[in-house]
Amino acid sequence: MENIITSKDNPVIKLYQKLSASKKERLQYGLFVLEGLRIVEDALKEDARVSHLIFTKQAFERYGGELLQADLRDTKTLVISNELGNKIASTSTTQGVFAICAVPEERAPVFAEDGRYVVLFGLQDPGNVGMIIRTADALGIDGIFMCGCCDLYSPKVIRSTMGSVFRERIYVIGSEDELFDVLKSGGVSTSAAVIDTDADRVTECGFGGRQAVFIGNEGNGLPAETARRCDRRVTIPMNGTINSLNAAMAAGILMWELRK
Amino acid sequence: MENIITSKDNPVIKLYQKLSASKKERLQYGLFVLEGLRIVEDALKEDARVSHLIFTKQAFERYGGELLQADLRDTKTLVISNELGNKIASTSTTQGVFAICAVPEERAPVFAEDGRYVVLFGLQDPGNVGMIIRTADALGIDGIFMCGCCDLYSPKVIRSTMGSVFRERIYVIGSEDELFDVLKSGGVSTSAAVIDTDADRVTECGFGGRQAVFIGNEGNGLPAETARRCDRRVTIPMNGTINSLNAAMAAGILMWELRK
Numbered sequence: 207m208e209n210i211i212t213s214k215d216n217p218v219i220k221l222y223q224k225l226s227a228s229k230k231e232r233l234q235y236g237l238f239v240l241e242g243l244r245i246v247e248d249a250l251k252e253d254a255r256v257s258h259l260i261f262t263k264q265a266f267e268r269y270g271g272e273l274l275q276a277d278l279r280d281t282k283t284l285v286i287s288n289e290l291g292n293k294i295a296s297t298s299t300t301q302g303v304f305a306i307c308a309v310p311e312e313r314a315p316v317f318a319e320d321g322r323y324v325v326l327f328g329l330q331d332p333g334n335v336g337m338i339i340r341t342a343d344a345l346g347i348d349g350i351f352m353c354g355c356c357d358l359y360s361p362k363v364i365r366s367t368m369g370s371v372f373r374e375r376i377y378v379i380g381s382e383d384e385l386f387d388v389l390k391s392g393g394v395s396t397s398a399a400v401i402d403t404d405a406d407r408v409t410e411c412g413f414g415g416r417q418a419v420f421i422g423n424e425g426n427g428l429p430a431e432t433a434r435r436c437d438r439r440v441t442i443p444m445n446g447t448i449n450s451l452n453a454a455m456a457a458g459i460l461m462w463e464l465r466k
Numbered sequence: 467m468e469n470i471i472t473s474k475d476n477p478v479i480k481l482y483q484k485l486s487a488s489k490k491e492r493l494q495y496g497l498f499v500l501e502g503l504r505i506v507e508d509a510l511k512e513d514a515r516v517s518h519l520i521f522t523k524q525a526f527e528r529y530g531g532e533l534l535q536a537d538l539r540d541t542k543t544l545v546i547s548n549e550l551g552n553k554i555a556s557t558s559t560t561q562g563v564f565a566i567c568a569v570p571e572e573r574a575p576v577f578a579e580d581g582r583y584v585v586l587f588g589l590q591d592p593g594n595v596g597m598i599i600r601t602a603d604a605l606g607i608d609g610i611f612m613c614g615c616c617d618l619y620s621p622k623v624i625r626s627t628m629g630s631v632f633r634e635r636i637y638v639i640g641s642e643d644e645l646f647d648v649l650k651s652g653g654v655s656t657s658a659a660v661i662d663t664d665a666d667r668v669t670e671c672g673f674g675g676r677q678a679v680f681i682g683n684e685g686n687g688l689p690a691e692t693a694r695r696c697d698r699r700v701t702i703p704m705n706g707t708i709n710s711l712n713a714a715m716a717a718g719i720l721m722w723e724l725r726k
Contacts, residue, residue, distance in 0.1 A: 337712060337715065340712060341715050342706075344704050344710070345704060346707075370707070373706075373707050444605060445605055445606025445725055451601060451605075451718075455600075458718055459719065462719050465705055466669060
């Protein structure tokens with residue numbers, strides 16, 4: 207057993223808390239945090255660059271042997287007191303397993319033949335963004351573009367992805383112009399998801415070749431100007447109360463139709 | 467302006483807090499609580515039996531005129547101090563609009579020709595249950611059966627439905643036997659949603675006549691025995707990582723296929 211850290215002034219613990227609380231700190235260090243056994247397992251399995259593994263004493267005894275079988279040459283392991291674990295945990299029933307992980311280097315998008323993509327444009331709810339990433343992974347979407355959204359590396363987004371953040375190709379794009387340039391150069395047809403009844407019905411419009419569907423902000427949808435820059439507008443026909451679907455649910459149904 | 471209530475010992479405020487905190491109290495009184503302008507508007511619009519409307523002073527000035535245009539013969543209106551509003555609010559940014567509402571009387575299920583139903587069996591996450599009710603409403607599902615789930619009338623489920631709780635027909639059924647009896651007597655074909663690859667693919671199986679799809683618990687899915695009692699098993703084919711979809715997302719895709 208390693209020395210057990212009890213002080214909240216330990217520099218790694220201080221770093222963990224800063225990264226957990228602040229996007230600015232995550233950007234500055236190029237690091238983000240993980241909490242929970244399963245997501246830490248996923249990170250190790252997918253060869254994410256884990257710089258620190260942090261266990262409470264109790265969690266180290268229970269899970270340490272299993273997790274430390276991974277190739278951890280570049281990873282430091284810390285054991286902290288259960289009290290300190292409760293202090294840094296974001297959930298009230300923490301498993302006591304934490305990690306600090308490097309933000310992946312930017313990669314140029316990969317455009318598969320008949321690739322299927324989703325563009326998250328201005329989504330602000332971390333739970334929605336995480337759920338869409340998880341669903342994209344389950345349905346086999348080839349890549350996710352994010353533009354003007356909440357921070358991909360916030361603890362709440364990461365937790366909601368259930369590990370899919372390490373499996374999906376996710377591209378954070380700085381501006382709308384750059385986004386359209388990238389998609390155009392990749393030969394991707396673009397569809398704006400809207401609730402207008404005169405848009406193409408997603409059940410009838412067909413998706414051939416490389417395709418990306420744009421999903422807009424939870425409250426306001428896509429800006430009209432952004433929708434106009436897309437090749438076409440698509441809509442989910444609703445049979446019931448004209449009550450827009452939650453953004454994550456709409457994205458799920460659109461990705462489902464894209465992949466079929 | 468009415469007298470402004472400032473005491474947390476006011477009997478209506480005490481009742482509100484008990485109903486907000488406890489399923490047992492909700493069952494005993496046959497009442498539940500609402501918080502937020504939009505859901506209170508929905509309740510009044512759909513003629514839910516609102517026994518008390520509660521406003522903070524500030525909210526009364528802003529929204530009172532508009533809301534009190536409804537027919538409120540059986541509704542008492544209270545104005546409370548902003549401080550007391552913050553105390554009873556479940557969100558940190560409350561709008562200061564609250565209500566106490568009677569649980570609707572049990573109704574016998576209505577089975578439409580070619581009716582489409584969803585059965586929530588053992589779901590425990592209030593956010594999932596609320597999101598499924600909201601999606602069912604948007605997609606025009608004819609009714610929702612709940613058996614062994616978290617309390618429909620908990621504040622978190624109610625909030626997540628975004629008002630659809632007042633528009634959808636929702637039947638809370640006490641036992642599995644009763645559930646199958648009701649569906650059988652209504653001539654409804656039953657499909658168990660499972661992740662087994664040998665089940666019928668939802669894209670290929672077709673849904674004619676009256677149809678109900680069973681959705682199981684978030685962690686464990688449907689009990690094998692319950693799935694066997696259904697007429698068939700259906701599955702959502704996944705192209706990507708074999709990572710089960712979130713229960714609400716799976717329910718959304720199944721309801722979408724049911725309604726198409």
